[in-house]
Amino acid sequence: MSGDLDIAANRRARKWTGRELAVRAVWELAQPLFRFSPRVCWGWRRGMLRLFGASIGRNVHIHPTAQVTIPWNLRVEDFAAIGDGVRVYNLGPVFIGRAATLSQGAHLCAGTHDYTRPDLPLIKAEIRVEDGVWVCADAFVGPDVTVASHAIVGARAVAMRDVPAWTIVAGNPARPIRPREPFAAS
Numbered sequence: 001m002s003g004d005l006d007i008a009a010n011r012r013a014r015k016w017t018g019r020e021l022a023v024r025a026v027w028e029l030a031q032p033l034f035r036f037s038p039r040v041c042w043g044w045r046r047g048m049l050r051l052f053g054a055s056i057g058r059n060v061h062i063h064p065t066a067q068v069t070i071p072w073n074l075r076v077e078d079f080a081a082i083g084d085g086v087r088v089y090n091l092g093p094v095f096i097g098r099a100a101t102l103s104q105g106a107h108l109c110a111g112t113h114d115y116t117r118p119d120l121p122l123i124k125a126e127i128r129v130e131d132g133v134w135v136c137a138d139a140f141v142g143p144d145v146t147v148a149s150h151a152i153v154g155a156r157a158v159a160m161r162d163v164p165a166w167t168i169v170a171g172n173p174a175r176p177i178r179p180r181e182p183f184a185a186s
């Protein structure tokens with residue numbers, strides 16, 4: 001019948017190399033060493049992610065309950081923080097800038113499917129969370145989105161489009177609510 005989805009073709013499609021599948025399996029087996037490490041073991045978790053190909057800067061705090069799907073698709077700059085229960089579903093590359101904060105329960109989703117085709121091929125999109133950004137509690141950042149420098153994605157907001165620099169967005173879909181004032185010199 002015309003208009004039907006071709007799920008069988010989607011399942012047959014080769015989305016990952018054999019090496020990628022093998023390393024992902026080993027990463028899954030290593031998860032208890034990440035998840036059950038004491039909260040203060042920031043260096044241990046940074047080291048584990050680096051071991052699996054992530055680029056992690058200095059003094060990055062990644063909480064033990066954070067979930068990173070594919071470490072080698074993750075780049076985190078100095079002094080960034082990834083909070084409790086954050087999900088980085090990084091089928092495509094995810095960049096987290098210097099001093100950016102992903103608060104508890106935030107979800108970065110760098111993968112989707114091409115819904116215009118019946119076989120729904122996988123799209124490995126990119127997400128950029130630039131320097132000084134705050135993605136608040138339970139916020140969602142979708143595929144192919146850039147949250148520009150020092151912007152704030154409010155709690156439970158859904159950012160499916162780029163967020164301009166120094167802008168606070170909120171709601172579903174996320175919309176600008178006001179500018180974020182630059183910091184005063186101290």
